[in-house]
């Protein structure tokens with residue numbers, strides 16, 4: 001019998017997943033093992049479900065990341081923020097391991113426009129600071145043909161909005177990060193495949209304004225006291241970081257996202273979550 005992580009923190013990307021994951025790991029959850037040649041961040045996020053070559057390594061390979069090591073006997077956590085768009089794969093793998101009805105799934109949602117800006121800042125920062133040999137196609141979404149870096153408005157016009165309008169099945173993966181913001185579409189899949197009581201939906205606003213309450217919700221959901229406090233992780237403090245302003249990109253995204261956000265609020269009203277979940281889910285500011 002294979003043992004998979006009992007908790008999946010599935011995203012959303014750029015919604016504070018590193019802060020929550022580090023608190024849980026430091027509070028006793030077992031980290032994934034990083035194999036030779038893999039990036040350092042696999043100690044938080046395994047990218048098993050979203051990267052095809054990892055997924056095709058199979059369930060035993062995935063389970064082997066969580067065997068033994070430090071914190072033997074403690075529950076294991078995979079905190080890959082990209083997993084949000086892979087409900088079916090997660091279900092298939094946990095079903096094969098016989099634990100699809102017990103895995104606990106945590107998702108944290110951030111205003112999709114602020115989340116998109118955070119994504120833009122992340123890509124722009126990496127493009128400025130990393131050696132070009134380390135930049136992937138994902139990073140290069142933010143680069144103009146003359147190798148300079150797009151403004152946020154250009155990014156929204158040329159990258160985000162086309163990606164948001166593309167069907168998942170017609171895309172070769174690059175636009176997936178922008179499509180994370182279509183929360184209702186993704187959560188609808190999770191709600192069909194897993195019992196709603198297995199999924200805790202959190203608000204990024206609460207992480208900012210009332211982190212202690214957010215911690216209490218998570219502990220109650222996991223049925224476990226987790227010591228320690230949430231701290232800021234994975235912040236981009238570059239002086240070139242673009243702050244949210246009243247710009248063309250923001251207005252375009254607001255128009256696009258408004259009906260999707262409404263669908264999200266309705267979906268969460270229609271599918272009652274576990275008792276410690278915030279209800280009604282707070283609307284994005």
Ligand SMILES: Nc1ncnc2c1ncn2[C@@H]1O[C@H](COP(=O)(O)OS(=O)(=O)O)[C@@H](OP(=O)(O)O)[C@H]1O
Nearest residue numbers: 013014015016017018019081118231232233234235
């Ligand atoms: N404790 C706490 N409270 C509030 N906000 C926090 C906290 N820790 C991290 N952050 C902000 O979360 C953003 C990074 O999110 P992730 O860690 O999920 O990013 S990633 O998907 O793993 O790359 C990133 O947002 P931006 O600063 O807007 O880019 C972080 O600053």
